[in-house]
Each structure stands twice: as C-alpha cells, then as structure tokens.
Amino acid sequence: MVLAFLALSVNAVAADLPPEPLSHAGMVKAAIEQYIVPHIDALKAAAKPLPDAVAEVCKTGSAEAKRALEDRFEKVVIAYAGVDFLRFGPMLEKGRREQISFWPDPRGFVSRQMRLLLLSKDEGIANPGAIGKQSAAVQGLPALEALMHDKDVPLGPDDAAHYRCIVAGAIAANIVRLTAEVADEWEKPDGWADKMLHPGPQNDTYKNESEAAVEVVKALIVGLGLTADLQVKPQIDSKVRLAPPYDKSGLQKVFYATSVASLHQFYDVLDLESWLPPDRLWMKDWVLGTWRTIEASDGVGGRSPNAKRDDAPTLREVFDRTNGLRNMVANRLSVSAQLTVGFNELDGD
Missing domain, CATH: 1.20.1420.20 (M75 peptidase, HXXE motif)
Incomplete structure (x- = not known):
C-alpha cells in the first residue's frame, strides 16, 4: 500500500510539472521533417x-x-x-x-x-x-x-x-x-538536411545544434519581416513604392493568406513557447491573439473568410502586430530558448 501510494504521489507530481522544452536538435529535426521537406516537395x-x-x-x-x-x-x-x-x-x-x-x-x-x-x-x-x-x-x-x-x-x-x-x-x-x-x-545524402541534422567540428556550416536551431528561427523572423515590410507596409506608407505579389493574376490575397498560415505552422513546429519560464507564460496569450489578428486580415484591408474575429483589422494593426511578433520571436522567445539570433537585414520599424 505504501509503495502504491508513493507511486501515485510521484505520478501526480510529474503530471503537474511543465513539459520538457524541445531541444535545439529536436527543433531542427521537427522543422525539417514536419515543415521544410514536405513543403519543398509540394513546390x-x-x-x-x-x-x-x-x-x-x-x-x-x-x-x-x-x-x-x-x-x-x-x-x-x-x-x-x-x-x-x-x-x-x-x-x-x-x-x-x-x-x-x-x-x-x-x-x-x-x-x-x-x-x-x-x-x-x-x-x-x-x-x-x-x-x-x-x-x-x-x-x-x-x-x-x-x-x-x-x-x-x-x-x-x-x-x-x-x-x-x-x-x-x-x-x-x-x-x-x-x-x-x-x-x-x-x-540527397549529405544534403542540407543532413548538414543541419549532423552539426559538428567537421561541418562547414553548423558547428553545433544551437547554430542549426538559430538558422530555422531566423527563417521565421525573416518571414514575418517579409510579410510586414513587403506585403503590408507598401499599402500604408506612400513612400514605399512596391507592387503587390502576383497582382496580375489576382493572387495578392492568396499569397498573403498562405504566407501567414505557413509562418504560423512553422512557429508551432519550432515550439519556442515550451522554453518559456512560468513568469512569462503570458506571452502565449499575446502570440495567440496576434496570430488571430493577422490571420483575420485578407492582406489588403478586408476580413479573411476564415477569420476568428468578427471585424477586419486595419492594415496598420496588422503591420504593428506582425512586427511585434517578429520582435517577440527575436528578442524574447529565442532568448528564452537560449538562442542568439542577432540582427538580420529585415529588422525594421
């Protein structure tokens, strides 16, 4: 009876413990196997x-x-x-x-x-x-x-x-x-997936698991920057003269919706939130609200058919929220995950 009680107690304590964060190696493996290779094959x-x-x-x-x-x-x-x-x-x-x-x-x-x-x-x-x-x-x-x-x-x-x-x-x-x-x-054997999955002293690009993990996190940050600065900002800043993507084919909305949905999927795969300490769990709710906002937009100022909110966010709100999420990933979530992504060429206002 005592042993059974102790076993139940241990199981109860274990159930209350937060899950282990996804390791850097696990992050890279998930990114490649669950997202990158399937999407490259789809293209x-x-x-x-x-x-x-x-x-x-x-x-x-x-x-x-x-x-x-x-x-x-x-x-x-x-x-x-x-x-x-x-x-x-x-x-x-x-x-x-x-x-x-x-x-x-x-x-x-x-x-x-x-x-x-x-x-x-x-x-x-x-x-x-x-x-x-x-x-x-x-x-x-x-x-x-x-x-x-x-x-x-x-x-x-x-x-x-x-x-x-x-x-x-x-x-x-x-x-x-x-x-x-x-x-x-x-x-292919010894291709880029192998390079990222097997870092080490002999690897000419990634010397350890953290360097490979930084690469995939930077890709997410770059993607958020591309959406904010190249798809949304030209519509709210008259100084930015840039035609929308694939507008001759009427695919601007489709391109925006796919970009955002893809970035959301990639974000979930990386599971950066699993590294958050208890006092920063509020970030999960903020991020969730941000995804809902940018996914509620059709990318040109209207409301997406798949929106999870009743109104259409303004393009200014979409831009600010997307930029906020980019900064959250770069300066808070990646830091919590013990990754240093540094500046990238797409950091903006």
Missing part, C-alpha cells in the same frame, strides 16, 4: 505540370486551356508562398530564390528584361539551360505571369505569340528544374 510537385499547361495554351489558345494554366500557376504560387521565407541553404545557393520568384521588383526589372528578351527573337532560348543564363528577372514565376497576362499579345497559336510561347515554355521548364534542384539539395 516541386506543383511545378511539374506547368510546362504542359503552357504548351496546351500555346497549341489551342482555348479558354479552357487558359483557365487550366491559371489554376496550375496559382497552385505553384501557393506552394512557393509556403517556402519563400526559407532564404538559406539550397534556396540561397546560386540565387535560386530570385530565379524562382523575382519579387520584390521595385525597379521593374521583370518588365524591362522581358522586353529585351522578346526583342531578341533568339529561339535558342528553348535549348536546355539557356533561360538559366539570362537575368534572374526573366527566369521564374513573375516573368511567366507577365507573359500569361499580356493583353496585347496573349499566349496562343497565333504567329504573333510564337516567340512568346517559346519563352513561356522555357520559363516553365526552368521553374521545374529549379524546384527539383532545391528539393534534391535538401534531401
């Missing part, structure tokens, strides 16, 4: 049918083919929005991120470089790898979007669109190549 899969969709439009010019291409393009943009903030490793190497999605583009490089490319009429652009030697501005999704939505010379079987179709096909194939490269560089 690769979404991009694969793109060349055939372009080819069908150029062959028939039918409304059905055009709708199919728009649908396929939207799926790729949505998948890309889920990994846009992973600006390290394979995305950073060889400028793949800019090649897949050259945005922001405040100086209009996409339109300028596309105009030069179309004037060249060089059909060698269809050769494997040829488009990859051009400016990053004409290699990816924004360049393809520009061709898809050119009302003067729409893609189709007409002679006037012949060279544009060649370029569009080359861009679509290039997007497939780039997304496949990113996936392969993450997942």
